[in-house]
Amino acid sequence: MNELYWLPRIANFGSSLEAIGESKEAPALKLRKLRGLANHRLDFNQSAKVDRALAALLAQTEIPVSGFTPLKVAILCSSTIEPFLPSIRIGALRRGLLIECYTGAYNQYRQELLDASSGLHRFKPDVVIFSFHPGEIRWALDLKASAVKITQQVADVIEDWAGLWNCAQQLGAVVIQQNIMIPGLRVFGQLDTIKPATAMSFLAELNRALRVKSAEQGVLVLDLDDLAAQGGKSAWFDPALWHHAQLAISPVFAPLFGDHVGRMLAAIRGLSQKCLVLDLDNTLWGGVVGEEGLESIELGPGSAAGEIFSGFQEYLKSLKERGILLAVCSKNEMRAAMLPFQGHPGMKLRLEDFAVFIANWKDKASNIRQIAARLNIGLEAMVFFDDNPAERGWIREALPDVLVLEAPEDPARYADALSDSGYFEAVNLTEEDLQRVNQYAAQTQREALKEKTPTLDGFLQGLGMQMTVSSFDGPGAARIAQLMNKTNQFNLTTRRYTEAQVLQRARANDVTTFQFRLKDVYGDCGMISVVILTPVQSSGGQELLIDAWLMSCRVFGRQVEFEVLNQIVEQARKLGAHFFRGEYIPTEKNGLVREHYQRMGFARVDEADGAGQAGRSVWRLSLDSYRPHHTHIRARHSSEIA
Amino acid sequence: MALRQRSRDEIYKELTDVFRDVFDDNQIDLSDETSAKDIAGWDSLATINLAIEAERVFGVKFLTTELSRLKNVGEFVSVITQKLGR
Numbered sequence: 001m002n003e004l005y006w007l008p009r010i011a012n013f014g015s016s017l018e019a020i021g022e023s024k025e026a027p028a029l030k031l032r033k034l035r036g037l038a039n040h041r042l043d044f045n046q047s048a049k050v051d052r053a054l055a056a057l058l059a060q061t062e063i064p065v066s067g068f069t070p071l072k073v074a075i076l077c078s079s080t081i082e083p084f085l086p087s088i089r090i091g092a093l094r095r096g097l098l099i100e101c102y103t104g105a106y107n108q109y110r111q112e113l114l115d116a117s118s119g120l121h122r123f124k125p126d127v128v129i130f131s132f133h134p135g136e137i138r139w140a141l142d143l144k145a146s147a148v149k150i151t152q153q154v155a156d157v158i159e160d161w162a163g164l165w166n167c168a169q170q171l172g173a174v175v176i177q178q179n180i181m182i183p184g185l186r187v188f189g190q191l192d193t194i195k196p197a198t199a200m201s202f203l204a205e206l207n208r209a210l211r212v213k214s215a216e217q218g219v220l221v222l223d224l225d226d227l228a229a230q231g232g233k234s235a236w237f238d239p240a241l242w243h244h245a246q247l248a249i250s251p252v253f254a255p256l257f258g259d260h261v262g263r264m265l266a267a268i269r270g271l272s273q274k275c276l277v278l279d280l281d282n283t284l285w286g287g288v289v290g291e292e293g294l295e296s297i298e299l300g301p302g303s304a305a306g307e308i309f310s311g312f313q314e315y316l317k318s319l320k321e322r323g324i325l326l327a328v329c330s331k332n333e334m335r336a337a338m339l340p341f342q343g344h345p346g347m348k349l350r351l352e353d354f355a356v357f358i359a360n361w362k363d364k365a366s367n368i369r370q371i372a373a374r375l376n377i378g379l380e381a382m383v384f385f386d387d388n389p390a391e392r393g394w395i396r397e398a399l400p401d402v403l404v405l406e407a408p409e410d411p412a413r414y415a416d417a418l419s420d421s422g423y424f425e426a427v428n429l430t431e432e433d434l435q436r437v438n439q440y441a442a443q444t445q446r447e448a449l450k451e452k453t454p455t456l457d458g459f460l461q462g463l464g465m466q467m468t469v470s471s472f473d474g475p476g477a478a479r480i481a482q483l484m485n486k487t488n489q490f491n492l493t494t495r496r497y498t499e500a501q502v503l504q505r506a507r508a509n510d511v512t513t514f515q516f517r518l519k520d521v522y523g524d525c526g527m528i529s530v531v532i533l534t535p536v537q538s539s540g541g542q543e544l545l546i547d548a549w550l551m552s553c554r555v556f557g558r559q560v561e562f563e564v565l566n567q568i569v570e571q572a573r574k575l576g577a578h579f580f581r582g583e584y585i586p587t588e589k590n591g592l593v594r595e596h597y598q599r600m601g602f603a604r605v606d607e608a609d610g611a612g613q614a615g616r617s618v619w620r621l622s623l624d625s626y627r628p629h630h631t632h633i634r635a636r637h638s639s640e641i642a
Numbered sequence: 643m644a645l646r647q648r649s650r651d652e653i654y655k656e657l658t659d660v661f662r663d664v665f666d667d668n669q670i671d672l673s674d675e676t677s678a679k680d681i682a683g684w685d686s687l688a689t690i691n692l693a694i695e696a697e698r699v700f701g702v703k704f705l706t707t708e709l710s711r712l713k714n715v716g717e718f719v720s721v722i723t724q725k726l727g728r
Contacts, residue, residue, distance in 0.1 A: 044691075044694065044695075045663055045664060045691070045695055048691075049666060052666065080687070082687055083687060083690065083691065239706070240704065240705065240706040240709055241690060241709075243706055244686075244690065244706065244709050244710070245686060245687060245690050247690065250694075251690065251691070251694055252694055252698075
């Protein structure tokens, strides 16, 4: 865990940064774009570059800037901090903070704190961060010293620190004390843990005492020891860099370190996120409940995958219990979405754990707007978590204020990603502590920025969808049969054909078959739709019946069905047909496509047809007057269609 | 990455990219004699930044003594060549 892995990678970093620099837009808008860029997985050098662009932009901008909160931060330390400042500023920018940093003269923080005419006093910091390294803490390294004596020495160090905190608090600043990264060097080996006077035990005792004292004095603790341990202390502390440049942390990890500082600063200003919006299928459980049914989803004991999803739900429940609002935003039938909540033993979350629960087929951006409106919170207070990269891409584009996590490939890491992202960082300060901070607060009213609103249409275009059309064939038969037997929601007739029956139709002269595959910029979706056309009896081939039309739920809402119709019409015309007959046969799960043929421009004709089944409908389309639907999908034929 | 044989020319080319990236200046051209006085902003911390970026690009890790040698480009290339050759 040494990079910002919950943020998306950026492919065109250089050109994106350049474009922001060269654009003639208003500074506030450019700043927002820079913030968007900061919300990527930047490395050390990239963070430095964004920071330079930020400085250049701020030099020609009046502060405060609408939508951004200014904050003055002093970092008092006895090691080299300069390489970390860009990453700290970018970590703060990522959360809508514009910070000004003060570092003071090297290793003179004591003088600066006490001297009322010092640069530090003139700077008037909102936050003071103390960062010490193990080397400057003095203790009698007598390995025979008793535990009592060690405890006394620890108390002396903490008293000294508390005095420094006091000075900073008198300046009106909130104090953050970084704890000590305990070095890995051992004199006995494992015994160092037990012996009280080893460096390891002494510093561990110091970190423990810091926890107690900081709570008493309203000071926040940045747990560097844990942060470095998670990343690997032997890499975080590089003796070569220490001896060359007094770097207490390798600057390679500056982006992660800076993000942790940034999230604490944001929490101090009340800018942490408040609401987590969750997808359902393959997020809260494995599988698609609307497709596979309640029995087949992976959840609860019995399988590793099931346990993982239950574990994730437990973590979410603990977030809810500490006050994070949970909401559901799922593309589903409401009835299917609710099923697991009503009767699945592996569910840890209950319906009442969610502040808002939305399941429909609308695009997720409008649903998230609705969730924000119902909870009366801003979009910038919301975090979106969804396993589907296309949904994440769309929300990032449509709602740039919403924070969208990259979901790890392995659901076993979902909880880690949420935890490591720090979006819900909290500070436990008293009212008085916060008032001190707030007296400087320059309230900046967010005004509507005249930014081009991204459209769903533009998003679909950006997906770069490519469809491959072919008739049934041997290699595809297994997947066709699988789709025909598993697809429940987008399935007009729900005819279940076996692989042998599929091959039979592939060979039949009077049957026209189609398999559709789809690719987009996120990858290959594979085979996603199947259509079978058979002649309507006694029409002499003039009218074709759509015997089967089905589509995978992975590509709902992407105009795939419209392009499929364009393709099958084109082919049917070549065969000399003039009409399509479409049939909707209702089942428990295909309510989604009840109006499908109407949307496609078919006319209802079943009164004349006389078919008796309840809810069934029959539709007709004239191919001669059909005009292709406009879509953002480029279709090509992989072979001549039989 | 570290195992691939690179010619001195290739190392020069990649190191030039490192310098351009770290100093954010696409005009930088290097020679063996290029040193701190030739490039604005090349101070001791910039040397660390160069070292870190070069470690990533070449897949090497500089020793403390090697860091001390990174005073001009000729030395930079020699140290990297030595490390890759090992």
